Amino acid sequence: MSNKYLLEIGVEEMPARFVKNTLEQMKNYTTKLLKNERIEFQEIKLNSTPRRLVLLIDGLAENQEDLKEVVKGPSKKIAFDKDGNPTKALEGFVRGQGASLDDVFLQEHNGEEYVYVNKVKEGKLVEDILKENMANMIKSISFPKSMKWGGKNLRFARPIRWILSMLNDKVVEFDLEGIVASNITRGHRFLGSSHIEIGNVDEYISKLKENYVIVDANTRKEKIKYGCEKLAREKGGNILQDEGLLDEITNIVEYPTPIIGRIKEEYLELPKEVVITPMKEHQRYFPVIDDKKRLLPYFITVRNGNEDHIDMVIKGNEKVIGARLEDAKFFFNEDKKEPLENCVESLKDIVFQEKLGTLYDKTIRIQKLAVKIGNYLEVGEETAKNIERAGYLSKADLVTKMVDEFTELQGVMGREYAKISGENEITSLAIYEQYLPRYAGDELPTTTAGAVLSIADKLDTIAGCFAIGIQPTGSQDPYGLRRQALGIINIILDKKLNLSLGELIDFALYIYVEENGLAFDYNQVKGDILEFFNGRIKNMFIDMGFRYDIVDAILATGIDDVFDMKLRADKLNTWLNKEELNDILQAFNRVKTLADKSETNEVKRDLLVEKEEIRLYETFNIVEEKVIASLNKKEYDRALDYMISLKEPIDSFFDNVMVMVEDEKIKHNRLGLVRKISDTMLMICDLSKIVNK
Known part of the structure; x- marks a missing residue:
């Protein structure tokens, strides 16, 4: 029978x-439970509304599979007496x-015979296993924030009101701490019944x-998308797409009905983001744009209900967003009264971090x-000026009235107020671009200054x-350092x-020491930061499709130029397709193994006595020069080709x-030669990090 279980x-x-x-946790727990309990099933489906989390197991077996196992008992000499009769030890086993004794058979184990029996454990009813485990599944779910209610020990994101x-x-x-599972569910909070009896899944x-x-x-998603797009087209526009x-x-409506409202034309004179942010971030509205991506005086929202009294709902939403935009207009006009530069001093009154000023x-x-990074990159004079000016104004908008009310506009308002204050286009744009990328897949800075x-x-x-000492640990990363490191790497690439x-x-x-007088173990901190970045680089490169061993081979060089690492990974990825790869790797693994035993790569020509070591030394000197020339041109595949000419x-x-001879001078000279090849x-x-597939 194809059974269905619904929770x-x-x-x-x-x-x-x-x-x-939450749904992923429910699925993972249930999948593991069914597999561990030997229960066959076809599919696990998850769904949700704001008021319910739904698990459906389709094609569920009636019973566990029987468990067949061979059980080892006492040794033959303990199981039987000298006359071959069963002992009490065997009977007890x-x-x-x-x-029964008829089920016993002998089998050798580690050179001695033991008694065994075939044991069959009959599978339990699946229904009983579900009864025993579903409460534990619910308790196992963890949340970023959870709560307790009604004197229960149970913690959950929100109070649980019923279980079907x-x-x-x-x-x-x-029974989940007094909440007894039944066949009763509830409909829409305002439009549906609070007592719906389900007779069958x-x-x-x-x-x-x-x-x-x-x-x-x-x-629900398709209904929302279609309805919103239809309303926008009726006004000659499109919704501003935002998948998030x-x-x-x-996930916040159970019965969606899209509706469209209007805003005053005067609000469109505000910067685009000033209108969009209250709509999207505060009211969960879709802005409406024309074919040129200019804002139109409309918004689309989604009602959690039907079309009854829709006109009143639209008016209510128009009133709310109108008040929000009126505030934004006031803040914008007030902030414009002073140049952005005047806000910088006010930053002295806001703590960034207690120990960091x-x-x-x-x-x-x-x-x-x-400025130091700009100088390092040898940017032009004009770009250098823009970088310095944008750096000084970078956080000034954080003390403006607009950003105080709408924090999501940090950087955006810095750009707008900089333009209004007479700053040039690049400086203004760099102030905005300092926050990019804000999340995975976000836009990256378009200007060098940014x-x-x-x-x-x-x-x-x-x-x-x-x-x-504030470093990411496990899932804890309060300052978003992982995200910021990935942002740096993405910008560099x-x-x-x-x-x-x-x-x-x-x-x-150095700047922390100069400006803040901060005291710390310099080498330790620098090493920790580099290791932190290498971890992010490794994960990112693997996500790009590079093999883990290729990434390890690049990181092992100690190179800390991310873009150069990417070039090397690309070249090595292609180069490894060589047919003779296995022989090449064997040769260089031998080199690396011995090289690790040498503390120096110094080689004295007069201590080379065997023709094979003289030949290797002379060939290497020619190859080394070619390798270095190729490295200077970033022709890493060609450099590798030169190195493999040393294979023979x-x-x-x-x-x-023989490398490890008794003569210490000759031994160390040979080790030095091997080390010199390895270092190159x-x-x-x-x-040696490459695993031949």
């Missing part, structure tokens, strides 16, 4: 941001396994739909660090936090910047020359 956890409105992870648990047409009852979806609940999230906002709205302190550090300022801002935070991470970290840490003389050397190879990559 619905009824809750107070669940925060949209918790839904995805057989009785304990629920078997059914196997086909039968209630699978269990198959009628669950339809009965809830009758009560204004669309359980399937994808169905669409997902969020999908104020936002003014951070501003000065960012400015100095950005890229440099963004790197400086992010690196200042990373260096400061590591210096005072996008702009093809040749930057030494080690030198950048030096710049940042290396093999001949190892086959015919490491200037490209560490081939």
Whole structure:
């Protein structure tokens, strides 16, 4: 029989941001449970609305599979007496396994015979296993924030109000701290019944739909998207696409009905983001734009209900967004009365981090660090001026009335107020671009000044936090250091910047000492930051499709130029397709193994006595020169080709020359030669890290 099990956890409105992870936890727990308990099933489906988390197991077996196992008992000499009769030890073993003496057989183990029995454990009813485990599954779910209610020990994102648990047409009852599972669910909070009896799993979806609940999230999402686009087209526009906002709205309504409202034309005179931010971030509205992406005086929102009294709902929403935009207009006009530069001094009153000073302190550090990075990159004079000016103004908008009310507009208002204050286009844009990228997949800085300022801002935070011992641990990363490190790496790769991470970290840490008098173990902190970056680089390169061993081979060189690492990884990835790769790797693994035993790469020509070592030495001298020339041109594949031309003389050397001889001078000279070859190879990559597939 193809059974279906349905579990619905009824809750107070669940925060949209918790839904995805919660459903994943439910699926992972259930999948593991079914596999561990030997229960066959076809599919696990998850769904949700703001008031319910839904788990459906389709194609569920009736019983566990029987467990067949061979159980080892006492040795033959203990199981039988000298006459071959069963002893009490054997009888006790057989009785304990629920078997008979006829089931016993002998089998050798470690040179001695032992008695065994075949034991069959009959599978339990799946219904009983579900009863025993579903409460534990619910308790196992963790949230970024959880709560307790009604004197219960149970913690959950929101209070659990009911549980529906059914196997086909039968209630699978269990008790979760006084909340007893049943076949009763609830419809829409205002439009549906609060007592809906489900007679069979198959009628669950339809009965809830009758009560204004669309359980399937994808169905709700498509309904929202289609309805919003239709309303926008009727006004000659399109919705401003935002997949994240669409997902969020999908998770905060059970019965979506899109509606369209209007805003005053005068608000369109405000900067575009000033209108969009209150709509999207505060009210969960879709802005409407024309074909040229200009804002139109409309917004689209989604009502959690039907079309009854829709005019009143539209007016209410228009009133709310109107008040928001009126505030924004007031703040904008007030902020414009003073040039942005005048706001910088006020940053002295805002603490960035207790041990790292104020936002003014951070501003000065960012400015100095950005200037150093600009000089390192040898940017032009005009760009250097823009970098320095943008650094000074970088955080000024944080004390404006607009950003105080709408924090999401940091950087955006800095750009707008800088333009109004007479700053040039590049300086103004760099102030905005310092925050890019804000999340995975976000846009990257388009200007050199913006890229440099963004790197400086992010690196200042990373260096400061590591210096005072605030480092990411597990899932804890309160200052978003992982995200900021990834941002720096993405900018470097996008702009093809040749930057030494080690030198950048030096710049940042020196400035902390100069400006803040910060005391810390310099070498330890720098090493920790480099290791932190290498971890992010490794993960990012693997996500790009590079093999882990290629990434390890590049990182092992100690190179800290991210863009150069990417070039090497690309070249090595292609180069490894060579047919003779296995022989090449064997040769260089032999080199690396012996090289690790030498403390120097010094070689004295007069101590070379065997023809094979003389030949290797002379061939290497020619190759080394070519390798270095190729490295200077970043022709890493060609450099590798030159190195593998050493394969034959290396093999001949190892086959015919004893390295570890009694004569210490000759031994160390030979080790030095091997070390010299290894060190040159490491200037490209560490081939000993490569795993031949």
